[in-house]
Amino acid sequence: MRKASEREENFGSRTDRVNMSGQGRRQKKRRRDVYLVIGLFLMVAAVALICFVFLFKLHDIRVTNDARRYSDAQITDASGLKTGESLMSVNRKAVAEQIEQTLPYIGNARVKVRYPDTVDISVEYTRAKLAVEQPEGYVLLDMNGKVLETGAGMLADYVAVITGAVLEEAAPGSPAVFSEENALDVITRLARAFDDAGITGVTAYDLSDMSNIVAEVNYNTDIKLGSGSNAEEQLKFGKEVIDRTLYQAKSASSKLVIDLTQDGSAFVRTQENIDAAKKAAQEALTAQYETTSEMETDEFGEPVPTEAPVLETPSSEPSSEEETSYEAPSEEEASSADAETLPEEPATEQNAQEALEAVG
Numbered sequence: 590m591r592k593a594s595e596r597e598e599n600f601g602s603r604t605d606r607v608n609m610s611g612q613g614r615r616q617k618k619r620r621r622d623v624y625l626v627i628g629l630f631l632m633v634a635a636v637a638l639i640c641f642v643f644l645f646k647l648h649d650i651r652v653t654n655d656a657r658r659y660s661d662a663q664i665t666d667a668s669g670l671k672t673g674e675s676l677m678s679v680n681r682k683a684v685a686e687q688i689e690q691t692l693p694y695i696g697n698a699r700v701k702v703r704y705p706d707t708v709d710i711s712v713e714y715t716r717a718k719l720a721v722e723q724p725e726g727y728v729l730l731d732m733n734g735k736v737l738e739t740g741a742g743m744l745a746d747y748v749a750v751i752t753g754a755v756l757e758e759a760a761p762g763s764p765a766v767f768s769e770e771n772a773l774d775v776i777t778r779l780a781r782a783f784d785d786a787g788i789t790g791v792t793a794y795d796l797s798d799m800s801n802i803v804a805e806v807n808y809n810t811d812i813k814l815g816s817g818s819n820a821e822e823q824l825k826f827g828k829e830v831i832d833r834t835l836y837q838a839k840s841a842s843s844k845l846v847i848d849l850t851q852d853g854s855a856f857v858r859t860q861e862n863i864d865a866a867k868k869a870a871q872e873a874l875t876a877q878y879e880t881t882s883e884m885e886t887d888e889f890g891e892p893v894p895t896e897a898p899v900l901e902t903p904s905s906e907p908s909s910e911e912e913t914s915y916e917a918p919s920e921e922e923a924s925s926a927d928a929e930t931l932p933e934e935p936a937t938e939q940n941a942q943e944a945l946e947a948v949g
Contacts (some may be wrong), residue, residue, distance in 0.1 A: 646677040648706035656714045659692050664710060667691035668700070676702050688712065693737045717741075718780055719794075721750050721756045722744060728759045732780045734773045736761050747789070748906035749804075751776060753797030775817055779804065782820035786828055790835070801850075804833075809838045811860075815850040827855040867899070 601684045637683060650670055651706045652661040659667075667688045670679065675712055681700040688698040688710070696715030702708055715738050717729035726740035729748070736759045744750070754776070758766035769774055785802070793805040812831065824831070827849045834857055841884050844860035 612670040645705050647672050647676055647679070647708060647730070649708075650780045651707060651709050652665070653709070655713035656712075658694050658714055663692060664688060664695075664712060668710060670708060676704060676706070676708070679708060683939075684710075693735065693762040696733075696735075715846060717745065717748050718746055718784075719751055719776060721751050721759075722758075723756065728756060730765055732784065734764050734777045734779060736763060736765050744772075748782070749791045750793045752793060752795050758784050769799065772799075773870055775799070775802070779817050779820050780790070782817075782824055785821065788824060788828070788831060806835060807838065809841070810835055811844065811846045813846065813848045813850050819948065826853065830857065890919040 650668070650672070651666050652664050654661055654664060660935055668684050668689055670684065672793060679700070679702050681702065681784055684700045685698040687694050688700075694714050694716070695712045695829075696711040699711045700708065701710075715733075715735070715737070717732040718732045718899070719730040719734070720727040720732070723739070726742055727750075728739050729737040729741050731737055738761055754772045755768040756765060757768050773798070779794060779802070782865040783789075788806065790807040791804055792808050795803040795805070802814045802817045802818050804814060806812060810826075829846065831847060834845050834847055841859070846858045846860055846863060848854075848858065855913055892935060
């Protein structure tokens, strides 16, 4: 029995030694794997460092510049790139943004790194589409609201003047800053909407009332757009009426107004009719005020009450002594009345043409 127990103890001890030796081999293998990964990482880092410091040096900067507003040398200087620096350190996005800001008339700059030693720069130009009048001259903006230059003395025909908005900051190469909230977003959205609709000749955007924006076209036609939040759909819907009105406005004696503020409708008026309606309303208001001011007052300045006249309730049927009659206007009177004012219905294809003929 003693020998059997000794054999069992010896067998157990040998088993323990085998297990321990197996675990040791696995631990050594894991350590070797870790060392191998670290070694590979250090090797890659060393190669990258060698390439960064000694290889892939910038030798050639090539510029694709078709418009030639700026010279190749100006574009290269604006990029901030220097020959001899590592290509691996070139931040393409930052270089492009720096070119666009330093040279404002460059609307889009693209930078490509070509190993082993070249950087390609291609540029696209933007142009002035908007302007804000300032004491020292016009501030010119592109369609995205980027300031192109300040102190401009003259405007091209395709540049629209922004009125009714206060310009607070105008740094060339940066977006314009207006005091009115979201003014820049509204302006750029309107400019793109007119451009997408193919409506040219916009001469001004009036933002005096941000809920009733007016665009002037060819100096002789106003387009009312409300807040302009749906300008794309408004102009798309009213495109045919706008084109006809602009054509008719060339020979009209009064400025024409196209109202697109109501969804699904387009109204055409003359400015004379609008002014006449405003004048009549103002005269009625003034007369009412004068009547009120002429009321008798007591010693304390209070209006003296007057007895209200007793009104007899009319019967539903006219008396035998009374007669009711309605005289319809003659055709000549009706036609002359229609010729004096434009129709009040939405400008569909038929009545819009009648409105334009009436203006003409």
